[in-house]
Amino acid sequence: MMILGVDIGGSGIKGAIVDTDTGLIVGERHRIPTPLPATPEAMAETLKALVAHFAWQGPVGCGFPATIHHGVVFTAANIDASWVNVDAETLFSQTSGCPCYLLNDADAAGLAEMRFGVGQDKEGVVMMITIGTGLGSAIFVNGHLHPNTELGHLKMKGRIAEHYCSDAVRQREDLGWKKWGRRFSRYLQRLEFLFNPDLIILGGGASQKLANFQDQLFTRAPVVAAQSLNQAGIIGAALYAQERVPAQAEA
Numbered sequence: 001m002m003i004l005g006v007d008i009g010g011s012g013i014k015g016a017i018v019d020t021d022t023g024l025i026v027g028e029r030h031r032i033p034t035p036l037p038a039t040p041e042a043m044a045e046t047l048k049a050l051v052a053h054f055a056w057q058g059p060v061g062c063g064f065p066a067t068i069h070h071g072v073v074f075t076a077a078n079i080d081a082s083w084v085n086v087d088a089e090t091l092f093s094q095t096s097g098c099p100c101y102l103l104n105d106a107d108a109a110g111l112a113e114m115r116f117g118v119g120q121d122k123e124g125v126v127m128m129i130t131i132g133t134g135l136g137s138a139i140f141v142n143g144h145l146h147p148n149t150e151l152g153h154l155k156m157k158g159r160i161a162e163h164y165c166s167d168a169v170r171q172r173e174d175l176g177w178k179k180w181g182r183r184f185s186r187y188l189q190r191l192e193f194l195f196n197p198d199l200i201i202l203g204g205g206a207s208q209k210l211a212n213f214q215d216q217l218f219t220r221a222p223v224v225a226a227q228s229l230n231q232a233g234i235i236g237a238a239l240y241a242q243e244r245v246p247a248q249a250e251a
């Protein structure tokens with residue numbers, strides 16, 4: 001099935017048409033800068049513009065950087081505070097004119113990697129950590145997602161983990177890969193202590209630079225980069241929408 005997958009982030013809203021049978025992006029990806037301030041109404045208008053760019057009329061899957069409960073945004077760590085308690089699924093559907101289905105962005109990236117990437121057929125506990133402005137997390141047990149884990153918000157050295165070792169922190173504090181890598185390793189070790197994963201998958205921009213810091217990571221579980229790298233969020237959002245599309249629409 002073809003679905004428009006969208007990855008909503010703090011700096012850009014990226015979309016592409018995804019063939020959910022193959023997990024491949026069809027045609028070009030399109031990115032629109034996130035409006036400022038990124039209020040619900042402004043973001044909904046940007047999503048509408050993205051939908052118009054693709055002249056899209058079908059279902060839309062959206063990865064969103066917050067916890068999402070039945071389409072409603074519950075948290076606002078790196079987004080405008082006015083998002084809390086907004087029924088984003090309804091707002092996006094009404095504004096864009098297409099049925100929209102929302103989930104956490106890291107959960108979306110994880111779904112893509114479990115179905116088509118390095119997590120394919122992996123049993124046991126698999127964790128996906130996305131490294132960007134924030135730290136996103138997704139946990140799978142025997143292929144099943146436990147949604148909204150928000151492990152970027154664990155405390156590390158008196159700070160929230162994503163304020164200690166996200167990619168934004170690496171850039172802002174001008175940390176070398178070695179120093180940042182040591183911080184990130186401490187974070188992964190904490191996750192190992194709590195969840196004993198069999199595999200850790202890294203996504204987001206920094207995962208493409210894994211070779212720069214892999215030698216600083218001291219974990220028991222293997223650490224690998226997401227196969228679809230920065231596209232995992234778009235692909236996973238489309239896979240999620242496909243699960244939710246009513247049966248008659250799929251036929």
Ligand code: BGC
Nearest residue numbers: 065066077078106134135136
């Ligand atoms: C948010 C998460 C999100 C992560 C990555 C964090 O700040 O709380 O919901 O998954 O950033 O975007």
